[in-house]
Amino acid sequence: MSKRSFEKRRVGTTGLEVTTLGLGGASLAGIFSAVPEDQARATVRHALESGITYVDTAPQYGLGRSEHLVGEVVRGAHPRPVISTKVGRLLRPVSPERQDKGNWIDPLPFDQHYDYSYDGVMRSFEDSLQRLGLERVDILYVHDIGVATHGVEGNRPLWKQLEGGGYRALRELRDGGVIKAIGLGVNEWEVLMDAFALGDWDVFLLAGRYTLLEQTALDPFLSTCLDRRASVVIGGPFNSGILVGGDTFNYAKASEDVVRKVRAIEAVCREFGVALPAAALQFPLTHPAVCNVLPGPRSPEELDGILAWWDAPIPHELWTTLAERGLLAEGTPLPPASSTIS
Structure with missing residues (x-):
């Protein structure tokens, strides 16, 4: 198959460039529902064959499974894509009957232990290289890291680990x-403002907080990224499914207020003959700090659907209408009338 021509954007001030569409590795590891390993590998392979040059994974995803699957495919890829993984969790072997599987279906037989210290970061990095091969x-x-995951009291000692040694590592x-680049991957922008106080970062992976539905990260976070020359990868562009026809927002059943706003956004999309998921997928790239949008398809077929949304033309008037009707936060950047953003 012929590769697509994706726009590429630089990651911070590094020499890295990534396609504006990436591949997230969480869903492939079987969160909430099982994904056969052959299907997961085929999805990664299809992404690379389609021209996507950025793949994200993490030890948490399937408790090691995602890194194994991603590594099996990218080891044979030429050229190799940009790969990101994560630190902060160490995996320890455990018998399946005692394992805390969380939302993972058929994870590998490990439990996760939080460790953001110098030694914990170094160990996590080395373990990831081995799982990836x-x-x-x-x-x-x-x-x-942050209160959304650990609570206020639980986060304090973990932040001290990062502050006292993890950042140095x-x-x-x-x-x-x-x-080549360091950052944080979280679901809350507030902790990223705290991170700026520790020092300089290249890129942040922020899930769900700058989407067609929610722009709470717009200021001060994204404006600070521009000032500090840090890039942002946007995960969760569909807000857990509510923007692709589901009823889940932030991993829980959506409130009536959220549902009403989604319906209003969808009505504008219908006026311009644009599918809501297409607008949701392309929206984050309207901000100059954003270098990549990172959906998580479970199969080559789901990826093909995402690629179709990615290719869908979006009239400039759709964005301006959303802004005029108060469906975008004040100050949200809109693309120039003559530009395409994918």
């Missing part, structure tokens, strides 16, 4: 040329 990755994210890896 690779000699390097390009981007390391600090995964799920990341800087040593990046400044020594072992990796």
